[in-house]
Amino acid sequence: MQPTDLRVAVFSGNYNYVRDGANQALNLLVSYLLEQGVAVRVYSPTVARPAFAPTGDLVSVPALRLPGGRGEYRFGLGIRRAVREDLDAFAPNLVHVAAPELLGHAATRYARRAGIASVASLHTRFETYPRYYGMRFVEPFVEHLLTRFYNRFDRVLVPSASIGALLQEWGVEAPIGIWSRGIDHARFRPDRRDLAWRRSLGIADDATVVGFLGRLVKEKGLSVFARVVTDLRRRGVPHRVLVVGEGPALDWFAQRVPEAVFAGFLSGDALACAVASMDVFFNPSVTETFGNVTTEAMAAGVPVVAAHATGAVDLVVEGETGFLVPPRDIAGYADAIARIVADPRLRRAMGEAGHARAAAYRWDSANRAVLDAYLAVMAERAAPALAQPSAREVTADPPILGCDA
Template sequence: MRVALFSGNYNYLREGANRALNKLVGYLEREAGCSVRVYSPVTDTPAFKPEGTLVPVPSVALPVRDEFRLALGLPHSVRDDLKRFNPQIVHVSTPDILGVRAQSWAIDRGVPVVASMHTLFETYLEYYRLGWLKPLVRAHLSRFYGRADYVVAPTPALVAMLRDLRGDEHVSVWSRGIDREMFSPTKCDMSWRRAHGIADDEIAVLFFGRLVLEKGIDVYREVLANLQTNAKVRALVVGAGPAESSFSAINRTVLTGHLDGEELSRAVASGDIMLTPSTTETFGQVVLEAMASGLPVVSADAPSSRALIEEGKTGILCQSTAIDEYVAAIERLATAPDVRKAMGDAARSASTAYSWNAASESVYEVYRSLVAQTY
């Protein structure tokens, strides 16, 4: 099977969406015998080696978030490459200009289109004072997902939403996976904590992921400021991004910057509690990675977190902006090591339900069904 995949960011920044796409492409080529060509903007400093054959698409930097690139369409060189490749499936993963043009290209030629949902773009707008654009963005997203022959989304809640939007059942779950050897409680390292100035009797409250406003940084900062007056806690921030300076107001914050591999595993497992106030996730890969590392998670009560966290067993869900609820939840866990350990153990156990191969196979089965119906 020949698959053409279109992405707005396949490997130039490390994010949950492109990691899932790379896992999918690796599975398709190694396990399913597919040939995959990926069309995406690129940079001179990619975050990781891409799976499949990556075809660069000309792009420009976005004005508000210049770390991201925007392809302005399908130039002749890309169209010629597509014609030679002659894909049997077109998979669009970003509702940008490139994704829309790729949809049109496939529709004009009778090639089935699969769309995958990775980002709740409309939820980002308020963080950048662009809330007035919501009606336009929602209309565009409705059309984009409505034009696809089939849509895959990471949680049952999003599947239900998309089925309502489309008015049909041609939507299913494409979940995510976890490397439980990489993310494991065994990677906890007290000497690493001490080297970063975290005392043995301090509770390290982890913030993990890209440091951008839409991840709930303001809430995290306020919660830590309240906690530090009543409990012996430290802010442990693992990640990098344009909003890094927002953490400077938190007393004695440990900022690790971007980490990979064993360094990342050690940092995450060396936290005590993860706090994630984000309501903009479609899945929450970092939550799953913290759970696999044996950390109880205190999270905003959002559809993505409800799909991963069992309230009171693997974590605690709070109203998204209720600072007092977050503070109470973390103080409870900080002062009850037995509860914290039991919740972390349960979170680790719950992570066994997630497999990259099983998740990728579910997408391949969608491809197979569409190809069988079409050709």
């Protein structure tokens, strides 16, 4: 089979209405697939004023706002008649599901009933979310549901080896492949550093900037970040805090780091300038499956202090490009940041090492791995020895999880 023989239906809980690393990766993938001659059609909830224009053909799926103060996200209501008719007319031979929510479950049922291949990609560690809302006790149950969900696919694509190992620990038996991520190397570079821009924010040239980049939601580790900043202040470690991003937890976070400079949402060259103008990138999140922001900081020549958790452990070389710290070790984070602040030579050396390591992350090679996985799945299904139904196929539909893609 050739790429031009593929007809791929992509299902995403969020393709373009709120900007995040997951849907930007999906849009870049769709662009690559279209360039290779693959027919692609995307099914996702939509809004009147999305964060950015979608790549490829996007079909709107009926959806409701997500409750619990997260109304910026939509919860897809499965495959209704009009969507099913569009799917039937498109006639996909492979379904790609990007999130374990209602729409994703409906897509797996559609693929199974149509007898076509199905691939899942994992973008977010949903099982970690309950801990940020006082419900850590449900995490084992969520892991069980996710295991059942991913065991229904011909292939599961994860962004890092640590996530693949985690799924295998849970009991996922479906074949696992790596869909890594790339970096816009023309944009994220050390020479984007701009002291004049820092001055416009009231940050002195000789100040050491500890930066945060990402959506301002609690599951990004905002509480840990704030506690570490408090510890640095108590110790008298000289620094300024720069926060780049926006989100529903903005006011909550601003109250806990009142001395921080909030640059708001930035994109394009402005974002590249902001990242390169940091001196330490601090990412305490444990929900990451890869950490695009981490590689962007590395590409910009900024040392990283991150949680010793999935995603970061595949990117940061301990003591060489930054430091990895046990996820809730406030003193450990403060120690690592203080060490970088106190030693400009170490800071420069880590930045240079991170920049060199980040050079390996390229979007074309990452997305080629997805296309190769599609073709491998199609070849396996065509092989007579694999024509019988899978012994691991689950007939009952597991309960539904959240809708962040």
